[in-house]
Amino acid sequence: MPVLVFDLTGPFAHYKKIFATTTALTYPIPPKSSLYGLFAAILGLEKEGNNYLNSFREGSCRVAIRLMRPVAVQRLTINLRPSFGALRGTENRKPTLMEFVDRPHYRIYFTHRDEELYGKLKDLLERGQSFYTPTLGIANLIGQITYVGEGKAESSREEDIDSVLPKRALEKLLPPPPGRNTRLMEVGQYAVEMLPSRDVTVRENIVLDRGGLPIAARVTDAYRITGLSENADRVLFF
Incomplete structure (x- = not known):
């Protein structure tokens, strides 16, 4: 299975949690539905x-996400407005403490059943081009995309996983190797699949290591990404 690999970075990211219409909290990694928006922008x-x-x-696109640096969060005060457009003197702006992922660095693995769409994305990534400006969750958080290359995903029974883990694929957590201080966390209610009506059809709980370290676990449906470096990345798609 061919896989496109690229890095997504920026000063800040904010991926609003879906369980409230207005919330200052962010997911530590982009939900899959947010990545659909990123692919569409490119x-x-x-x-x-x-x-x-x-x-x-649903079922046409699969992604994996790897943390390339530890998760760090900052809280900044933002003035929120009740409406769009030109600022009116009668508007009350509400200072709100919002949470942002600080200097995020994600590695994204992408594959798609549509060969034409896959080929078009590959061409744009290779040329460093995008139709629209890539962002990290909200419009003023500009993202930088760095193409890593095209690899090949080979099914494997790995027990040391570099990517985040969808919980449905997790059979058992294993003891980490000596000297590895893992900081695992589970984050719930990720939007995985979404209709054009913006109704979420699939949600998923995600397990990740806050330090970006591999996770020792027995899982289903693991893959090795070969053809990019001597050390194959070990990931789970969802």
């Missing part, structure tokens, strides 16, 4: 009516 897919989501119907 490809220039139609945003009107969320039509781009038709290109990412």
